[in-house]
Amino acid sequence: EAGVVQSPRYKIIEKKQPVAFWCNPISGHNTLYWYRQNLGQGPELLIRYENEEAVDDSQLPKDRFSAERLKGVDSTLKIQPAELGDSAVYLCASSLGETSIDTDTQYFGPGTRLTVL
Amino acid sequence: AQKVTQAQTEISVVEKEDVTLDCVYETRDTTYYLFWYKQPPSGELVFLIRRNSFDEQNEISGRYSWNFQKSTSSFNFTITASQVVDSAVYFCALSGRGSWGKLQFGAGTQVVVTP
Numbered sequence: 001e002a003g004v005v006q007s008p009r010y011k012i013i014e015k016k017q018p019v020a021f022w023c024n025p026i027s028g029h030n031t032l033y034w035y036r037q038n039l040g041q042g043p044e045l046l047i048r049y050e051n052e053e054a055v056d057d058s059q060l061p062k063d064r065f066s067a068e069r070l071k072g073v074d075s076t077l078k079i080q081p082a083e084l085g086d087s088a089v090y091l092c093a094s095s096l097g098e099t100s101i102d103t104d105t106q107y108f109g110p111g112t113r114l115t116v117l
Numbered sequence: 118a119q120k121v122t123q124a125q126t127e128i129s130v131v132e133k134e135d136v137t138l139d140c141v142y143e144t145r146d147t148t149y150y151l152f153w154y155k156q157p158p159s160g161e162l163v164f165l166i167r168r169n170s171f172d173e174q175n176e177i178s179g180r181y182s183w184n185f186q187k188s189t190s191s192f193n194f195t196i197t198a199s200q201v202v203d204s205a206v207y208f209c210a211l212s213g214r215g216s217w218g219k220l221q222f223g224a225g226t227q228v229v230v231t232p
Binding site: 003031033035040041042043044045048055056089091093095104105106107108109110111113 | 121
């Protein structure tokens with residue numbers, strides 16, 4: 001079974017440029033998460049989707065970050081414009097969903113390492 | 118508020134030694150789940166184990182074992198007979214009923230296993 005797929009794996013951009021990350025979750029997983037991991041720290045949740053609905057976006061900096069999951073499958077996270085402090089690894093994860101609470105483990109993709117110059 | 122503390126920044130061992138990783142958590146939820154993830158140099162977080170707050174039974178799975186003690190809010194993880202492939206950053210994480218779906222991670226512990 002394929003795991004969580006993310007692209008690109010690496011991205012280098014100049015500050016003020018836009019950037020987008022793509023994620024395809026594990027087949028059948030209804031819940032999708034975007035995390036940001038700064039160097040030397042644990043991941044921090046940015047946004048969580050239940051199917052196509054964003055149910056927790058309290059940590060998403062909405063002035064420059066946006067996300068979508070239009071058909072409830074794959075998702076895109078965008079930053080516009082990027083700032084130096086956005087340099088981090090952006091991780092996507094998926095899980096079956098809250099209806100399977102005892103087995104609702106999050107499985108992570110390889111991440112996209114963003115460098116803003 | 119939830120908080121996970123991994124006080125050990127880095128642990129270095131020689132192959133075949135045992136490694137124990139400490140994790141202390143804080144939560145007001147009465148129902149919660151604790152996790153350990155491994156992040157090798159490739160960057161992908163790999164799920165290792167999950168425990169719910171009602172089950173303090175400690176178990177062994179292959180070379181992995183864990184010690185969950187609610188009285189001290191600790192969820193320690195041990196790798197027995199370490200191997201070079203165990204070299205990675207290990208994260209302890211918490212998910213509580215009050216904020217279900219949001220994993221609160223610790224800062225991670227770097228494990229270096231040398232031959």
